[in-house]
Amino acid sequence: MALGIVVRRVPGVTRWVDYVWKAVAVLPGAGPAHWKELRRDGDAVEYHAATVSLELFRTDTEAYLQGLSTKNPAIYVVMRDSDDVDPLDVVMATASPFEAQDYADTGEELVEKVPMPEGLVAWVRDYVEAHHEDQVFVKRRRDKARVDLDQNGIGDSRIRQISDVYRAPTAKQTVH
Template identity: 65%
Template sequence: MRQAPVSLPLGIVVRRTPSVSRWAPWAYKAVSVIPGAGAADWQVLREDGDVIEYHAATVPLELWHTDTEAYLAGLSARVPSIGVVMRDDDESAHPYEILLATASPYECQDYADSGEELLELVPMPEGLVALIRDFVEEHHEEEVFVKRRRDKKRIDEVEDGRGDPRITQLTDVYRAPRAGRPN
């Protein structure tokens, strides 16, 4: 029986600062999350000169009972983090589309490897750490290591003179030369 994930709405806070690059006027970075946030679409939270923080979007944080090993790895990090995945959004007035928030460092690695999206690690608030820890304690099952057995095939035997059976010939072109035997 497949269990449904536990889902929590997570607001994503993105900070816009002046860029140090001459090719882009602004730099955007996900800086925090708001557990249980309502819907938002780049709502201004705070302004301080040129620095603006937006509640960019609210996405569901889904916790799956099959991913508890990954959540444990994330919780054991020096700074437990939520991975926020964003993609350039050229079609709207906003610079990024918020795609996903995840507590799984394995899923973060998959998005980091693709190189198509921007991945930011945001520190988890203490309440979120407690929620994920409780979820893991309830659902985690240690996977028993099962060593596979080798088959009984002998790999040390020499198969000299074997070649492609489809080719008929007097000698075998795939024959390995033996040491000490004249050619």
């Protein structure tokens, strides 16, 4: 599904930051756009920054369920600093809180949590209901092999050991 990403620009509160950018909304089914101004309220400006594709995957239905079960379901918008004239590059949008956490852990991207519109909640929920399969937890059992009987790594195999490999070296005794 095509999602338009709405980004708000407000003036910074310190002398080191001119503007603060924050993703504030998504527009399901939006057409293509590139930093199109939507609204201006004093110094605050909202832009339709980009339109990205929201893709859902069968293997991530557990993550979607986790996101839908929260009090306020959200879409996570991943952005990074732009090398071009644009202030930010919108990388992607995801409904998976697990994937959003992976991007947030790198520290290179800015991940914003945006409220999910009701129609989009219904669309994701329908997808999960159609494709989710509960994973049965299988506890791993230790195999019965006795690994303590193997003595690999004791001593140097190139040197013939006649006696105990753990013995302390002895000093040569000279006969007078």
